[in-house]
Amino acid sequence: MANYLVLSAADKMILESYKTMMDGLSAYLGEGYELILHSLEDLDHSVIKIINGHYTGRKEGAPITDLALTMLDDLNRREDLEVKPYFNKKNGKMLKSVTIPVVGEGKRIIGLLCVNFHMELSVSSFFAGFVPEEVSWNNSPETFSKNADGLIFSTLEDVKAQVYADMSVSSNNKNKEIIRLLYQKGIFNMKDAVANVAENLGISKNTVYLHLRNTEKK
Numbered sequence: 001m002a003n004y005l006v007l008s009a010a011d012k013m014i015l016e017s018y019k020t021m022m023d024g025l026s027a028y029l030g031e032g033y034e035l036i037l038h039s040l041e042d043l044d045h046s047v048i049k050i051i052n053g054h055y056t057g058r059k060e061g062a063p064i065t066d067l068a069l070t071m072l073d074d075l076n077r078r079e080d081l082e083v084k085p086y087f088n089k090k091n092g093k094m095l096k097s098v099t100i101p102v103v104g105e106g107k108r109i110i111g112l113l114c115v116n117f118h119m120e121l122s123v124s125s126f127f128a129g130f131v132p133e134e135v136s137w138n139n140s141p142e143t144f145s146k147n148a149d150g151l152i153f154s155t156l157e158d159v160k161a162q163v164y165a166d167m168s169v170s171s172n173n174k175n176k177e178i179i180r181l182l183y184q185k186g187i188f189n190m191k192d193a194v195a196n197v198a199e200n201l202g203i204s205k206n207t208v209y210l211h212l213r214n215t216e217k218k
Helices: 009-029 066-077 123-128 148-164 171-184 193-201 205-217
Strands: 033-039 047-051 086-090 093-103 109-118
Touching: 009 033, 009 047, 009 093, 009 109, 066 093, 066 109, 086 109, 148 171, 148 193, 171 193, 171 205, 193 205
Parallel strands: none
Antiparallel strands: 033 047, 033 109, 086 093, 093 109
């Protein structure tokens, strides 16, 4: 069968990036979710990555489904790419599914990411995926801010509290240590971070840049 689409190098890179995203989603969502990535280059062997394929018995190289073809036709007819969940059945078991278009160069749909939640999964197995026996905790609290300035200020206040409480850092080196820690957290990649930090600490922007240069040298 002739190719449904001829994918560009950029298209293929986009699809490859989705594979990494799928690994992260699977690790987060747990075993109840089947994740399938279809490439539209070859509909006869469209599945290029599948996670928890044991639910439907599919592997990489499997063809696209009839329902996915219908949805693809519908997506290509519409101006918007609105995604809505739907319910499906496999071997009499209920699935909650969603089919997400993967858009490549020229705004073409080059693939489909399908997510199936198998609702027959036991409650204990479902929650086991959220709280595994070995939990990896993040020791640094994550900051959720409505805007960039809020993120900078919140992180700065946390770092200041940490440095001011550290008696091993002399008074003369407090600002230097604050800037070093902010640099490690990537805060200075944010727009206006230098100006905001300088104003908050009561020092000049040139002083902040001096400490940053010294930090980068190390």
